[in-house]
Amino acid sequence: MKKSFAxxxxxxxxxxxxxxxxKVPEWAETEGLQTVSSLALEQCSSSATARYKAxxxxxxxxxxxxxxxxxxxxxxxxxxxxFSQVAAKVVYNELNTKLCDAVRENFKRLGCSNIRVSxxxxxxxxxxxxxxxxxxxxxxxxxxxGKKVFLLEDCEPDIxxxxxxxxxxxxxxxxxxxxxxxxxxxxxxxxxxLREVHVVGTDGECKELLCWLEKTWRGGYSITVADxxxxxxxxxxxxxxxxxxxxxxxAESLVGRAVIVPGAVALKAGxxxxxCQRNGWTRLGRHTSIYLSDEGPWRIAEVLPFSNPNIRAxxxxxxxxxxxxxxxxxxxxxxxxKMGVAxxxxxHIYACTCDFADGSSGxxxxxxxRAGD
Numbered sequence: 001m002k003k004s005f006a007x008x009x010x011x012x013x014x015x016x017x018x019x020x021x022x023k024v025p026e027w028a029e030t031e032g033l034q035t036v037s038s039l040a041l042e043q044c045s046s047s048a049t050a051r052y053k054a055x056x057x058x059x060x061x062x063x064x065x066x067x068x069x070x071x072x073x074x075x076x077x078x079x080x081x082x083f084s085q086v087a088a089k090v091v092y093n094e095l096n097t098k099l100c101d102a103v104r105e106n107f108k109r110l111g112c113s114n115i116r117v118s119x120x121x122x123x124x125x126x127x128x129x130x131x132x133x134x135x136x137x138x139x140x141x142x143x144x145x146g147k148k149v150f151l152l153e154d155c156e157p158d159i160x161x162x163x164x165x166x167x168x169x170x171x172x173x174x175x176x177x178x179x180x181x182x183x184x185x186x187x188x189x190x191x192x193x194l195r196e197v198h199v200v201g202t203d204g205e206c207k208e209l210l211c212w213l214e215k216t217w218r219g220g221y222s223i224t225v226a227d228x229x230x231x232x233x234x235x236x237x238x239x240x241x242x243x244x245x246x247x248x249x250x251a252e253s254l255v256g257r258a259v260i261v262p263g264a265v266a267l268k269a270g271x272x273x274x275x276c277q278r279n280g281w282t283r284l285g286r287h288t289s290i291y292l293s294d295e296g297p298w299r300i301a302e303v304l305p306f307s308n309p310n311i312r313a314x315x316x317x318x319x320x321x322x323x324x325x326x327x328x329x330x331x332x333x334x335x336x337x338k339m340g341v342a343x344x345x346x347x348h349i350y351a352c353t354c355d356f357a358d359g360s361s362g363x364x365x366x367x368x369x370r371a372g373d
Contacts, residue, residue: 204263258296306363315339
């Protein structure tokens with residue numbers, strides 16, 4: 001029996017509610033919350049990343065009383081909700097009237113009594129704010145055709161164009177940018193007022209780039225790696241440049257060592273050499289972000305030169321194996337097809353370029369097995 005249109009809408013709404021509860025579990029017990037559209041739900045922050053932003057905002061505003069934060073691109077309101085727990089007053093602004101009306105009702109149901117709702121564009125909202133201590137913007141990263149964009153000037157609103165106007169009303173700006181944005185390029189475009197960059201993710205997946213801008217700041221910027229729920233760490237670009245990685249003595253010395261592959265958040269932050277210094281790891285190659293440690297669940301069982309005969313031989317020996325290619329002229333998927341292997345929880349084959357302490361280098365196939373297998 002075919003479902004009625006009303007049933008289809010109800011099913012869609014149920015799916016949306018489940019997705020919202022997964023992203024913001026603190027809202028799960030509140031009935032009647034509206035998501036309006038799948039795009040609004042897709043683009044909203046999770047409660048974990050929203051709370052991280054709220055903690056950062058609290059640090060930016062430390063020492064001030066009766067603080068006000070204005071979220072100029074409110075979306076589904078998760079960030080405003082988090083800000084409302086650290087500021088005396090929050091202004092939620094959203095250009096989309098339908099979304100704005102829905103979020104206004106959501107805030108009532110959530111008991112967010114210190115949030116004022118505004119329905120206009122980001123630039124027109126600012127003059128009506130009065131005293132505001134922090135302006136927060138999450139520019140839309142889709143063009144008019146709905147395609148994703150990554151450059152600052154292609155986002156809406158264009159931060160580079162309106163930054164002087166925003167600074168004329170408030171000396172503190174917090175921006176949420178695409179996790180795909182290039183940090184060095186963003187820093188160059190935003191200029192010397194950039195104070196901090198935060199690469200934020202959850203469980204190893206990079207979610208967003210946060211940039212704190214201060215109008216009069218000229219002291220350079222730091223980078224914070226926040227792979228939630230792990231403890232964040234902060235470094236300067238000069239720290240990474242000065243860090244000296246350790247390289248293995250030989251291919252034979254790899255056997256028995258534990259393989260460590262950092263998550264996307266740390267790699268995005270650009271601290272490949274600092275990871276060696278902080279953790280006592282050995283880096284497999286200057287441009288290979290795979291590391292060796294004395295501790296870890298994945299141990300290297302064998303190392304072979306990278307060649308077609310060895311690729312085929314390992315495929316026969318380990319028919320069930322994960323495959324990763326790094327810093328080598330073949331993709332992981334291409335290598336997996338050549339080997340003809342199926343997924344495995346116990347074996348992982350890495351193809352990569354290794355640099356050694358004596359200055360030599362080479363391409364190798366490295367077989368790692370889970371300890372105990």
